Amino acid sequence: MPRVARRKSISGIYHVILRGINKQTIFEDDEDKGRFLETLKKYKELCNYQLYSYCLMDNHIHLLMRESDESISNVIKRISSSYVYWYNLKYDRCGHLFQERFKSENVETKTYFMNVLRYIHQNPLKAGLTRNVFESKWTSLNEYFGNINIVDTDLGLKQFSPDKETAITLFNHFMTEHNEDQCLEYKIIARKSDDEVREELEKLGIPSTSVLQALERKSRDEALGRLKELSGISVRQLSRITGISRSVIQRIQ
Known part of the structure; x- marks a missing residue:
């Protein structure tokens, strides 16, 4: 259309x-x-x-x-x-x-x-x-x-x-002053803290970043892909927490 x-x-x-x-x-x-x-x-x-x-x-x-x-x-x-x-x-x-x-x-x-x-x-x-x-x-x-x-x-x-x-x-x-203005908007996405990201890793059965790094690539990428799908988690934050480069994380679909 x-x-x-x-x-x-x-x-x-x-x-x-x-x-x-x-x-x-x-x-x-x-x-x-x-x-x-x-x-x-x-x-x-x-x-x-x-x-x-x-x-x-x-x-x-x-x-x-x-x-x-x-x-x-x-x-x-x-x-x-x-x-x-x-x-x-x-x-x-x-x-x-x-x-x-x-x-x-x-x-x-x-x-x-x-x-x-x-x-x-x-x-x-x-x-x-x-x-x-x-x-x-x-x-x-x-x-x-x-x-x-x-x-x-x-x-x-x-x-x-x-x-x-x-x-x-x-x-x-x-x-x-307080108001009820209604204008064009985009939904705000709250950023997750580093601790919240680590909690999401644990929910995936990965207790630490060292365990994530030791996984075979397919399993590692699947875990990172699921984290990327969550609102409030940035590629840069994932890279900082996991020690995996931004370019690698960016390419994961």
């Missing part, structure tokens, strides 16, 4: 979600997230899009952005291709990292723009990863309070007041 073409946003603004293929982790550490932000900045200058907010989660990304002369599809393709090329080199892997077709929704009213803006910034809080919206290092919220790097803050702040100081005060209140 052919894909349905995306409906073009009247405002040119979209809420975009990029997610890892097969629920895969796309950020293993802070360096990866920093690299993705650098990529956003690079293509913002090249493609002239506007970015109003972002949130980087371990297995997916939220972006609120307005396309310019280049379509949102082309922009996202350039951003994702550049990041995946770097990621594959770093982790000695090949192939896709992101779900092939990104999810998006049109943002065509001022009210919904503000709801999405808040929704993205509150994503880590609602996922139970932080105690308040300001704790997360990987959202664009703090750029609205003077630490501007890649985000276009004027549109969001002007919804509250033409006076910047007043706008920031009202914006702060809006971003922290």
Whole structure:
């Protein structure tokens, strides 16, 4: 069945979600997230899009952005291709990292723009990863309070007041208040701790990593394949715990 073409946003603004293929982790550490932000900045200058907010989660990304002369599809393709090329080199892997077709929704009213803006910034809080919206290092919220790097803050702040100081005060209140906002979402996958991974190994009848390493390759790969199928376990984590290289684990189907 052919894909349905995306409906073009009247405002040119979209809420975009990029997610890892097969629920895969796309950020293993802070360096990866920093690299993705650098990529956003690079293509913002090249493609002239506007970015109003972002949130980087371990297995997916939220972006609120307005396309310019280049379509949102082309922009996202350039951003994702550049990041995946770097990621594959770093982790000695090949192939896709992101779900092939990104999810998006049109943002065509001022009210919904503000709801999405808040929704993205509150994503880590609602996922139970932080105690308040300001704790997360990987959202664009703090750029609205003077630490501007890649985000276009004027549109969001002007919804509250033409006076910047007043706008920031009202914006702060809006971003922290409880709400029932419902926007485009991707299910959050909780990361398992190393101890939880070892418990999963024991459930498979493997009491230690040394026993796993001593298994014949077929049995070893079957065990690793079953662990890879579980939500919240990354290839890098498996490699660190088992002592088996990432490239070997990555190839196991």
